[in-house]
Amino acid sequence: MKSTQTLCSFSEALYRLILVLMTISRGVPSMPVPTDVPMCTASDTAQYSLKFSGKWSQAAFPKQYPIYRPPAQWSSLIGVTHSYDFHMWQRNEFASNGVREFAERGEAWTLMKEVEMAGERIQSVYGLLSAPAVAGGTRQMDTEFEVFARHSYLSFIVRLIPSPDWFVGVDSIDLCDGDHWRDSVTLELYPYDAGTDSGFTFSSPNFETIPQDKISQITSSFPNHPANSFFYPRLKHLPPIAKVTLTKIKKTNQIISLPLEPTQSNQLPTGNEIEEDTLINTPLDCEVSLWSPWGLCKGKCGESGVQHRTRYILLHPANNGAACPLLEEERKCFQDNCL
Numbered sequence: 598m599k600s601t602q603t604l605c606s607f608s609e610a611l612y613r614l615i616l617v618l619m620t621i622s623r624g625v626p627s628m629p630v631p632t633d634v635p636m637c638t639a640s641d642t643a644q645y646s647l648k649f650s651g652k653w654s655q656a657a658f659p660k661q662y663p664i665y666r667p668p669a670q671w672s673s674l675i676g677v678t679h680s681y682d683f684h685m686w687q688r689n690e691f692a693s694n695g696v697r698e699f700a701e702r703g704e705a706w707t708l709m710k711e712v713e714m715a716g717e718r719i720q721s722v723y724g725l726l727s728a729p730a731v732a733g734g735t736r737q738m739d740t741e742f743e744v745f746a747r748h749s750y751l752s753f754i755v756r757l758i759p760s761p762d763w764f765v766g767v768d769s770i771d772l773c774d775g776d777h778w779r780d781s782v783t784l785e786l787y788p789y790d791a792g793t794d795s796g797f798t799f800s801s802p803n804f805e806t807i808p809q810d811k812i813s814q815i816t817s818s819f820p821n822h823p824a825n826s827f828f829y830p831r832l833k834h835l836p837p838i839a840k841v842t843l844t845k846i847k848k849t850n851q852i853i854s855l856p857l858e859p860t861q862s863n864q865l866p867t868g869n870e871i872e873e874d875t876l877i878n879t880p881l882d883c884e885v886s887l888w889s890p891w892g893l894c895k896g897k898c899g900e901s902g903v904q905h906r907t908r909y910i911l912l913h914p915a916n917n918g919a920a921c922p923l924l925e926e927e928r929k930c931f932q933d934n935c936l
């Protein structure tokens with residue numbers, strides 16, 4: 598249900614996005630720059646393509662992998678180009694309301710409003726960018742954006758669907774390197790927890806975190822609880838769950854003064870291909886329940902009998918993980934409770 602809402606509201610989101618962009622764009626070029634900040638002296642502007650590649654496959658993340666209602670997929674991507682003094686989100690800091698709503702439900706309005714206000718207040722934000730949701734954990738999405746010497750940073754966020762409040766993203770990657778623009782930047786992405794919902798598994802019901810936690814990276818051992826969907830005690834590190842590649846594109850005569858092109862670039866047939874390097878196989882060991890109590894002793898009165906106990910499979914093994922142990926056990930007993 599969450600995913601349907603995300604997908605349905607996207608076109609409306611894009612429309613509103615355009616309104617926000619128009620608002621943000623006003624007056625920004627006159628922004629004063631403090632002198633104690635590392636300066637970007639690259640030529641005025643650079644255009645980049647952004648390619649987001651999901652690597653959330655069942656082979657790489659076999660535990661509780663969401664197969665239906667909804668299957669594993671990615672929300673729309675919401676990004677910002679900005680200066681050093683703005684943060685869309687930060688590890689070990691509290692998520693804003695906008696990040697909370699996006700991470701929990703994929704609703705972008707508050708987040709965009711926050712960005713818009715930051716643009717008006719401190720003129721730290723140049724523009725917003727977006728790419729539409731993709732209905733598959735290993736799909737790709739593309740968009741384009743423009744950066745300026747005074748607004749050379751990119752941040753973005755993409756929500757994991759389904760999940761309680763989990764997302765991937767980038768916080769303040771600087772595309773300017775002194776006097777030039779970086780040609781290409783590739784980053785592996787790992788899941789983060791927004792600290793606002795305490796669900797342990799992809800499909801946990803809503804369970805608000807009170808008081809709110811800070812944003813934390815989810816690892817194979819944190820949160821340290823066997824019920825967590827990313828808890829893999831045999832792994833030292835989780836495999837990356839997504840990848841983003843930012844590539845500088847040649848300037849054309851076409852002026853992309855504001856990144857209003859994402860819908861068009863997303864219709865390119867190059868998107869939505871599965872990458873070969875998503876074929877990571879993460880072993881998943883079988884997990885079984887505790888034993889049931891011993892059953893009744895069956896046998897003739899006054900003689901030895903047999904009783905049984907059982908346990909059941911909590912998690913089926915995958916990718917050559919440890920097989921399940923015996924699920925039923927019997928022992929001799931003495932039938933002394935004769936009627």
Ligand SMILES: [Ca+2]
Nearest residue numbers: 790792794795
């Ligand atoms: Ca959480």
